[in-house]
Amino acid sequence: MIDEPASPPAHEDPAPQPQSSRWLEIADRADVGLVRIDAGGHVIDINAAAVRLLGRGIDVLRGVDFTTLVALSQRQQVRDALQVVHGGRSSMVIAVRFPQPKGGAPAVLCRFNDVRDFTGILRAYTVTLFALDEGEVPALPANDDNVAPSDRVADDGYRVLFEAIDQGFCVIEVIFEGGEPVDYLFLETNHAFERYTGLVDVVGKSMRELAPSHESHWYRFYGDIVRTHQPAQTLLPAAALGRWYEVHAFPFGTPGSRRVAVLFEDVSARLRTEQALRDSEERFRCLANATPSMLWSATANGDTTWLSERWTEYTGQSEAVSRDQRNRAIHPDDREPTAEAWREALQGDRFETELRLRRHDGEYRWFIVRANPAHDAEGHLIGWYGSTTDIHDLKVAETALREMDRRKDEFLATLAHELRNPLAPLRNCLHILHLVDSGEAGAQVDTERLHAVMDRQVGQLVRLVDDLLEVSRITRGMVPLHIQSVALADVVERAIETSRPLLDAAHHALVVSLPAEPLLLQADPVRLAQVLSNLLNNAAKYTEPGGRIALSARREGEEVVMLVQDNGLGMATDQIERVFDLFHQAEHSLGRAGGGLGIGLTLVRSLVEMHGGVVIARSAGLGQGSEFEVRLKIGQEDVVPMPPRADEPMAPGTRLRLLLVDDNREHTDSLALFMRMQGHTVRTAYDAASALTWQVAFAPDAVLLDLGMPGVDGYEVCRRLRANESGDALVVVAITGWGQVEDRKRSAEAGFDAHLVKPVDPIPLLSLVDSLLRMKRRA
Secondary structure: OOOOOOOOOOOOOOOOOOHHHHHHHHOOOOOEEEEEEEEEOEOOOOOHHHEEEOOOOOOHOOOEEEEOOOHHOOOHHHHHHHHHHHHOEEEEEEEEEEEOOOOOEEEEEEEEEEEOOOOOEEEEEEEEEOOOOOOOOOOOOOOOOOOHHHHHHHHHHHHHHHHHOEEEEEEEEEHHHHHHHHEEEEEEEHOOOOHOOOOOOOOOHHHHHHHHOOHHHHHHHHHHHHHHHEEEEEEEHHHHHHHEEEEEEEEOOOOOOOOEEEEEEEEEHHHHHHHHHHHHHHHHHHHHHHOOEEEEEEEEEOOOEEEHHHHHHOOOOOOOHHHHHHHHOOOHHHHHHHHHHHHHOOOOOOOOOOEEEEEOOEEEEEEEEEEEEOOOOOEEEEEEEEEEEEEEHHHHHHHHHHHHHHHHHHHHHHHHHHHHHHHHEEEHOOOHHHHHHHOOOOOOHHHHHHHHHHHHHHHHHHHHHHHHHEEEEEEEOOOOOEEEEEHHHOOOHHHHHHHHHHHHHHEEEEEOOOOOOOOOOEEEHHHHHHHHHHHHHHHHHHOOOOOOOEEEEEOOOOEEEEEEEEEOOOOOOOHHHHOOOOOOOOHOOOOOOOOOOOOOOHHHHHHHHOOOEEEEOOOOOOOOOEEEEEEEEOOOOOOOOOOOOOOOOOOOOOOOOEEEEEEEEEEHHHHHHHHOOOOOOOEEEHHHHHHHHHHHHHHOOEEEEEEOOOOOOHHHHHHHHOOOOOOOOOOOEEEOOOOHHHHHHHHHHHHHHHHEEEOOHHHHHHHHHHHHHHHHHHH
């Protein structure tokens, strides 16, 4: 809006300034009304013609807001016209009515012109008034042969005004047939008329003559003005002229006259621009509403001006949301950090922050909010354009990754501890044996005890490595289950046998309670026994020596429920949900020398789920013991005998011819030494060529072959061994550090009879080789 200076008090009647007197002296000579108003829109002076049109003199009008003089419904048009001229346009023309104190409201064409000083500052306006009602038009002599005296509507003074109007202007006479408007005749036009219509030399001609296809809505519009004798405004197309027009039309002359004064402007370009803008905005809205982020715009101080549909979908709030409503959707803990980020952004920075927003169902999710400032040509901040993007899943993943990284560090520390435990006594035993061999031992050494220690510690190292490989394969679903119908009692027996050494070492009392009726399960007996033994081992490790552990089972409907309970360390309530996580060990339990890497319960959960069951952990708290419940479906088939627990022992006195092939010389030589000490004939090879040579020269019964040799690997060596004469009768066993499912598949395809993972216990190895030889010979 234009700033309005204070109006002078009503009782003051300041004397006109000399400049004002000169203006009146010139203005009073004009045949048209002239009004001078200040920059705020208040009347300063008027001439005599304006007094007649307005029905009031300067003594009443001085200081009055000019807009209050027009009809109430048209005051905003006057304000808009003043604003346009104030903004830099030199003139603006509108048609309005001026209600007079004594009655009547003549229709008047008003032209607003700016008056500026040498610096370009607006100081005043000049308003030219031209009466559109015929009673206000002076009688004119006829001076045109083509137009009758009664049709002429303007003398030379009005002609000057007509031509000064930027808009198109014309006076028409509506033609009726049977009471319906069917055409109109042009009585007067200005030069702008031709520019806005493309029609020339139209005075005295009808519209149908000029444009036969002109739309009938124009005739109806002007006909209504004649009938009602009321001004009207419209926006209509003129297809015959290929344009759109914004029209202000007034009845011209006394009631009953069929004349209409028309002030119009070609708005085709503006409408095309507006339509293009609407199309562009619609495309932007479609794009904005298609993106998963919430897009928005705001004023310079942060009041929202637009929000994409994602906001309503997520928050349940409408697009027309106040700042307070929007802020209430922010998590209380994030409101102050967000406000601080906003204060910093107002200093000229980009706005960026992370916060939690409440969803329509009450759940909070993390979002990142970014916004760029918009500036005008002078660099003033005028608004913000931003996006609000859901990063909740990323946040959760980052948190989980940090937690996994922390647990990985704990695991590595635990792994280092568990590896050092067996390595330390192994090194001590080696030093003792070295002293014995060198004769430096000062006392009798119990070598049998040393060997037992070394055997136990090597077994511990093997178990740690096996556990790591096992959890990797099982958690990735790379372990096939050999499902069969199995008796629960057999599985429990095998699990207890496996865990018995650990239970006895801690002097725990084990109580087993099984139902009298036989329970059949559809399960892999080996893996299910592993589940129960891991639970028993876990209870043994986290129960003080001499504790009580119970293993029980019962039938519930079509399920069997197995429970392992202890009176040991128990679990804190915040640890129960995480107890099955990989590498997890409760902090309070790390100091207990129970051993293990924190993967046993992860194996339990994975194996139980692979069987279609569930496992649940419970504890009343620290020091209150623990309980683990396993639920599995009960099988319906007959019991299939479980496979034998171990290979048959090797027959006494059996002598084998063995070829050991491995590029690791220490492993090859030490294993060969053991085999020779057992009475077997052994040859060693450290590469593929030597192995193939020994096959011919030595004719072994069996080849113990490494896979990962340089050059020609073990897979290819096996294929070449099989290709030689009598190769099919040869027993070939892979002894390797590679134990994944893919490795075993490749070795079977290459022709290996068995696949063993280092380190290998040599006694069962010899039994396996003997069994394979007997099988081949029987075949």
